[in-house]
Amino acid sequence: MEQPIGVIDSGVGGLTVAKELMRQLPKEEFIYLGDTLRCPYGSRTKDEVRRFTWQMVNFLGQYDIKMLVVACNTATAFVLPELKAHLNIPVVGVIQPGARAAIKTSRNRKIGVIGTEGTISSKAYPNVLKDIHSEIEVYSLACPRLVPMVEQGILSGPEAEHIVDESLKPLQHIDEMDTLILGCTHYPLLKPVIQKVLGNQVTIISSGEETAREVSTILAYGNLLFHGERKPNHKLFTTGNLALFQHIANNWFGYKIPHIKSIRL
Amino acid sequence: MEQPIGVIDSGVGGLTVAKELMRQLPKEEFIYLGDTLRCPYGSRTKDEVRRFTWQMVNFLGQYDIKMLVVACNTATAFVLPELKAHLNIPVVGVIQPGARAAIKTSRNRKIGVIGTEGTISSKAYPNVLKDIHSEIEVYSLACPRLVPMVEQGILSGPEAEHIVDESLKPLQHIDEMDTLILGCTHYPLLKPVIQKVLGNQVTIISSGEETAREVSTILAYGNLLFHGERKPNHKLFTTGNLALFQHIANNWFGYKIPHIKSIRL
Incomplete structure (x- = not known):
């Protein structure tokens, strides 16, 4: 067509x-x-x-x-x-595709999601994930500082790493989380920084x-x-x-x- | 439902x-x-x-x-x-999903496919891949020895590595191939051996x-x-x-x- x-x-x-x-x-x-x-x-x-x-x-x-x-x-x-x-x-x-990819990727069913306040408070990701698989544990975190950062073009370097590190603090002590969904279409531009902050044991899913x-x-x-x-x-x-x-x-x-x-x- | x-x-x-x-x-x-x-x-x-x-x-x-x-x-x-x-x-x-995943994964559009003689001679993978993306280069290879090997339970060890290495020889000189589709549902059981033979620069796609x-x-x-x-x-x-x-x-x-x-x- x-x-x-x-x-x-x-x-x-x-x-x-x-x-x-x-x-x-x-x-x-x-x-x-x-x-x-x-x-x-x-x-x-x-x-x-x-x-x-x-x-x-x-x-x-x-x-x-x-x-x-x-x-x-x-x-x-x-x-x-x-x-x-x-x-x-x-x-x-953009939510269901990211959720399904995370289910495919995760081996231990412990999945993190970061997004805007609206997306996180809507609980859309946990709802879709748990509708498909009841036993998935979802760690959700709103990261309101990341979108303005991307819009300003701050995509790498010490300042980017510092903001990402501070934003992701609550997820960094969850050792078992093996998959993180970037629940905002701005975030793929920060993927290298996010990967660096979380380490290579976490697979990062880009909704795009x-x-x-x-x-x-x-x-x-x-x-x-x-x-x-x-x-x-x-x-x-x-x-x-x-x-x-x-x-x-x-x-x-x-x-x-x-x-x-x-x-x- | x-x-x-x-x-x-x-x-x-x-x-x-x-x-x-x-x-x-x-x-x-x-x-x-x-x-x-x-x-x-x-x-x-x-x-x-x-x-x-x-x-x-x-x-x-x-x-x-x-x-x-x-x-x-x-x-x-x-x-x-x-x-x-x-x-x-x-x-x-099982063909279209593997093809689409390979298109998503490959960064240089040089994709290998291994399968049975029937699957390879049908050209089903190149057809699906090129229908979506004309510029993809597909390297197809029939590997008739791998299914009997899996059926016999030879999934790892020197014998498995030897047969896989011999079977994949024609693909091993293609330096740029960054993605390989396992175009047979038996092959995922050999994934670790195939990965070892091809090296980590190749992403392996399991149709399953x-x-x-x-x-x-x-x-x-x-x-x-x-x-x-x-x-x-x-x-x-x-x-x-x-x-x-x-x-x-x-x-x-x-x-x-x-x-x-x-x-x-």
């Missing part, structure tokens, strides 16, 4: 998911919308997150998308069931990679894959500052995306 | 998939049928594999299964599209783990997961020698499966 896949996020974090989607599904076309203007969603109320998410979905309606990826953990935690119930295309969030993998699975099982040859014409939209968004997107993708525009919702 | 999930295989190899399914989906109930009598399928004609596979599927018909897992690479390569077209339940093979992960994904997206609490009552069937099958199953699972029976197709 030729139609594009829609990707929505609260800001730039979901670009890590979009990048993985483009890497694992290079024939598919993506339309990304980041609500940079109202980012972060992590500390907003459920009602606000719901309203903003639906505004984004309605904007994507004009592109006849064949699938919707909610590349934001907070929006997934609060709005996914509602989106699935109301839209007649497959809707994939795992979500892309599941998007690929669901496209295949739903006969929705594009089978021809083409150079996809991706489109990126932001509700915020265009120059800043362009700078971050081009920087993270490693090349210049031709179609980036600013829109109002 | 309470109904069980059917798993079919040419023999005992698919038990590695069943074990992963039970580990990742401990609330689900599985019915496994291994056609041990006519194993291996790897060197049989497409018509034979088709006929045997349909006989197994028809046997499972009496159990009202909610999903079918084809835990045999050869049967997946030859019969999956036909099964999907004719059955009104989701049908999951990846198939279980995708079964979990597809159950969730199809609203087919069992959500309650229960101790599942798995059933195992073999077309061959019962005592031998029981010995291997109990040995691989690490505990005694109560319900194992011998049947005729």
